[in-house]
Amino acid sequence: MDGANVGDAGSPDVAASGRLLTVSEVALQVAVPASTLRSWDQRHDVGPTFRTPGNHRRYSENDVHRVLLMAQLTGQGLPASAAAEVLHGMTDAAVRARAERAGVARSDLHLVPDSSRAPAEAIIAAASAVDPVLMTRVIRGVLRGQPLDQSWTEVFVPALHEIGDLWSRGELGIESEHLVSEVLGAELRQVSRGEAMRQTGSPVILTSADRDYHHLPLLVLEAVLSQHGVRTTMLGPSMPYASMAAAVERTMAREVFLWASLPRPRSDDLRPLATPGRPPMTVVVGGPGWPAEPALPPSTAVVVKYAADLQSAVSLLLEARERD
Numbered sequence: 405m406d407g408a409n410v411g412d413a414g415s416p417d418v419a420a421s422g423r424l425l426t427v428s429e430v431a432l433q434v435a436v437p438a439s440t441l442r443s444w445d446q447r448h449d450v451g452p453t454f455r456t457p458g459n460h461r462r463y464s465e466n467d468v469h470r471v472l473l474m475a476q477l478t479g480q481g482l483p484a485s486a487a488a489e490v491l492h493g494m495t496d497a498a499v500r501a502r503a504e505r506a507g508v509a510r511s512d513l514h515l516v517p518d519s520s521r522a523p524a525e526a527i528i529a530a531a532s533a534v535d536p537v538l539m540t541r542v543i544r545g546v547l548r549g550q551p552l553d554q555s556w557t558e559v560f561v562p563a564l565h566e567i568g569d570l571w572s573r574g575e576l577g578i579e580s581e582h583l584v585s586e587v588l589g590a591e592l593r594q595v596s597r598g599e600a601m602r603q604t605g606s607p608v609i610l611t612s613a614d615r616d617y618h619h620l621p622l623l624v625l626e627a628v629l630s631q632h633g634v635r636t637t638m639l640g641p642s643m644p645y646a647s648m649a650a651a652v653e654r655t656m657a658r659e660v661f662l663w664a665s666l667p668r669p670r671s672d673d674l675r676p677l678a679t680p681g682r683p684p685m686t687v688v689v690g691g692p693g694w695p696a697e698p699a700l701p702p703s704t705a706v707v708v709k710y711a712a713d714l715q716s717a718v719s720l721l722l723e724a725r726e727r728d
């Protein structure tokens with residue numbers, strides 16, 4: 405193990421569920437002082453598989469088993485260097501099996517009390533290592549573990565915010581940002597596809613404002629709406645209003661969700677969306693690019709509402725559909 409933020413992508417590991425331990429948490433779990441753990445890592449290369457971008461140690465379950473065995477071997481009088489050599493010659497499975505035989509294996513590790521924080525860190529580690537396999541595992545683990553809206557709000561949004569901050573400080577490259585977007589986007593689309601057969605009614609059009617290439621919130625909204633049985637038409641990012649209006653016309657959509665991460669110009673005008681002779685369209689806008697009080701021109705033919713979060717976007721769109 406080299407202590408980089410690359411995981412052992414081949415092993416079914418705690419990283420799959422996104423749960424990683426800090427050095428002090430491992431110290432508590434295995435009753436070895438944190439200073440000894442750091443020394444085993446620095447001097448003997450028996451340490452964590454993961455590092456945060458800030459270079460803090462993060463131990464997976466396999467790492468903890470290596471530490472447990474190291475503690476057992478040194479406790480039996482083997483010098484640390486010799487114990488480490490034994491461990492370096494063993495696979496993760498062998499380490500676990502030996503720990504089990506020795507009666508020190510742990511299946512009850514209380515991994516990170518704040519379970520919503522650790523997976524976000526694992527996502528950042530995978531982004532920083534540009535590791536799509538690890539990224540997929542972590543994201544799938546999160547999605548399996550809790551409802552989608554909760555995964556989004558408690559894990560993915562904090563991870564995306566942190567990734568944006570790291571990028572703006574020059575600590576993470578665009579390649580990492582793209583990787584997380586690609587993998588998260590693919591997994592969210594997978595959720596939507598799984599629900600596709602249940603969807604009914606006219607579609608809700610999902611798109612991002614002109615020249616705004618951010619669209620992950622559209623993908624999560626599509627997935628949550630599909631879980632509510634709502635049909636959607638995903639038009640993706642950066643949509644000119646005239647083209648959006650053409651799509652409304654052709655699909656007979658009565659609701660549009662419009663995302664903007666980047667600040668919108670004052671000249672924004674959604675009136676092209678109004679279709680003569682039809683009841684008013686509902687346009688739900690969301691994202692930090694919009695003012696909380698939509699400053700778009702009032703129009704009787706287009707009702708504009710602002711959604712502050714995923715849940716309110718879903719509620720506003722479901723309410724608008726009930727009125728249709």
Ligand code: B12
Binds near residue numbers: 560712
């Ligand atoms: C991923 C990402 C990208 C990806 C987008 C890929 C994709 N398919 O979407 C790529 C690499 C393409 C990209 C490009 C750029 N990006 Co960018 N990007 C991000 C990042 C990391 C996540 C974006 C995201 O999905 N956010 C969505 C949610 C997670 O965050 P939020 O908008 O803050 O959400 C809040 C609310 O909106 C609400 N909410 C959360 N989820 C939901 C869901 C719904 C449905 C609703 C209604 C509300 C809601 O709750 C949050 C509470 O505050 C952000 C970081 C960030 N802070 O968001 C930067 C960020 C948005 N990008 C930024 C920038 C500057 C750019 C670029 C200009 C960079 C460049 N030099 O190329 C380009 C823009 C190109 C363009 N014209 O659009 C800046 C924007 C700063 C600003 N305000 O102007 C940010 C904030 C990064 C930063 N810290 O500086 N980006």
